[in-house]
Amino acid sequence: MNELVLPNDTNTFGNLMGGRLLYWMDICAAMAAQKHCSHVVVTASVDNVSFKHPIKLGDAVMIEARVTRGFNTSVEVRLDVWAQDLPSGTKIKSNEAYYTFVAIDRDGNTIIVPELVPESKHEQLLYEGALRRRQLRLILGGKMQPDDATELKALFMESQKGA
Incomplete structure (x- = not known):
């Protein structure tokens, strides 16, 4: 646009x-x-x-x-x-x-x-990140408990392994 x-x-x-x-x-x-x-x-x-x-x-x-x-x-x-x-x-x-x-x-x-079917590598990265962004939105909106955000927690666990 x-x-x-x-x-x-x-x-x-x-x-x-x-x-x-x-x-x-x-x-x-x-x-x-x-x-x-x-x-x-x-x-x-x-x-x-x-x-x-x-x-x-x-x-x-x-x-x-x-x-x-x-x-x-x-x-x-x-x-x-x-x-x-x-x-x-x-x-x-x-x-x-x-x-x-x-x-x-x-x-x-x-x-x-x-459903959306990602085709390129860039689209696949955006697609995978969307689930974590959704979980964060739901937590911030009070619609999900942080302990239930498994994909978001996994992201932090992976970053701590590398530290």
């Missing part, structure tokens, strides 16, 4: 407002999730979004969304955001984040989502 930063999108410093970027990211991620599910989706969570580089008035914003994994009724979507100064062609990565969506039917009931 591409957007152009216009005066109404900026703060008093001429930088893209964070809320506007989150709005664009949510739309882009929802479209990716909806295409994967072939159903309407609703935003369930947004992981940490860090603003690494300001996006200026007149910059083009490129947002790339990809579904990283389908769970029972939810999908995780990774977003990468770049800012490009069009006259110079300079392109800088500004943000990245993970969004989670739940698929629903016309009555608002959750529905089963299609």
Whole structure:
């Protein structure tokens, strides 16, 4: 998805407002999730979004969304955001984040989502990491006890073995 930063999108410093970027990211991620599910989706969570580089008035914003994994009724979507100064062609990565969506039917009931089959090595890494990220989200949201997060615990156990 591409957007152009216009005066109404900026703060008093001429930088893209964070809320506007989150709005664009949510739309882009929802479209990716909806295409994967072939159903309407609703935003369930947004992981940490860090603003690494300001996006200026007149910059083009490129947002790339990809579904990283389908769970029972939810999908995780990774977003990468770049800012490009069009006259110079300079392109800088500004943000990245993970969004989670739940698929629903016309009555608002959750529905089963299609599985995702990773094809490349990069897709496989994102797919495997999605389960750990999901467990962390569930723990932080009070929906899972830390002792039940087996894949997340295994990650810490592996790092302690190497220490």
